[in-house]
Amino acid sequence: MADIVAGLVLQDQELELVEELREGREEAFACLMSVYQQPIYNFVYRLLEDSGDAADVTQEVFLKVFRKIGEFRGDCSLKTWIYRIAVHEASNLRRWFFRHRRGEFSLEENHEGRAAFLDVLVDTQENQYEQVLRQERMRAVEKALFQLKESFRVAVVLRDIEGLSYEEIAEITGVSLGTVKSRIMRGREALKTRLLPPEPHPASSSCALEPVE
Known part of the structure; x- marks a missing residue:
């Protein structure tokens, strides 16, 4: 019974967070990042084997989340939805990788924002x-x-x-x-x-x- 109650409370909190994200509240974005940024980065890194690529994909994942939160229908959990985006973005990068030279992924050649983003993920x-x-x-x-x-x-x-x-x-x-x-x-x-x-x-x-x- 306690598990059911806890699940309902968590679901209500998630729905509230989604609504605040749709309203564009900065506090909601900060909350989302604090909960999911590190887990998503770790997950993507284990798929790509490159910290720079994982940072780029993680950044793209949350850009997609922010842009598409209005399309979230609630037929799955917010966590599941975010991981689905992460799998899609990581797969896209892997396909891109196989069509281009590995050297184009060098950390030194990327924008300076990548290094700052990596620091956040430590x-x-x-x-x-x-x-x-x-x-x-x-x-x-x-x-x-x-x-x-x-x-x-x-x-x-x-x-x-x-x-x-x-x-x-x-x-x-x-x-x-x-x-x-x-x-x-x-x-x-x-x-x-x-x-x-x-x-x-x-x-x-x-x-x-x-x-x-």
Whole structure:
């Protein structure tokens, strides 16, 4: 019962925030950014493997949110809607990437606003030691993630890192619930294959050492 009440309260708060966003209130925009900016950046980074690209896409995501908030119909949660925009924008950039040279993405060649935006996205609550530990833990996983097929990577990140439900992922990606579960399962299996060390091959009997006399 408590969960239902909490859910209704959260839904009312979200509807109020959406209404204030539609009215163009700066406080509502600031609230939205404080809640979703860092999670969206982290999510996009895990899809693109580039901090500069992730910053650009995150910026574009919120520009789209601000411009299109009037089109939000409430048939899904605001969070789901924002993640759907993030997936779309990240996919667009990946398609652009495959049609152009990688060098055009250099951080130094971008506008000076990008550096400032990246500074905002740094988690200042982590000390240097904690950051190193976190990076060590994530490095192997992220390396394996970037080798996955895009649809598998999106599904696994949304489920296992972002903690979204199967239903939310289906709404975000626009596919059926069964497809979502299949992508997650296959993505996890692919990750396991890449992360686990190969099993040692048994020594051939012809190579067995003779006993020492």
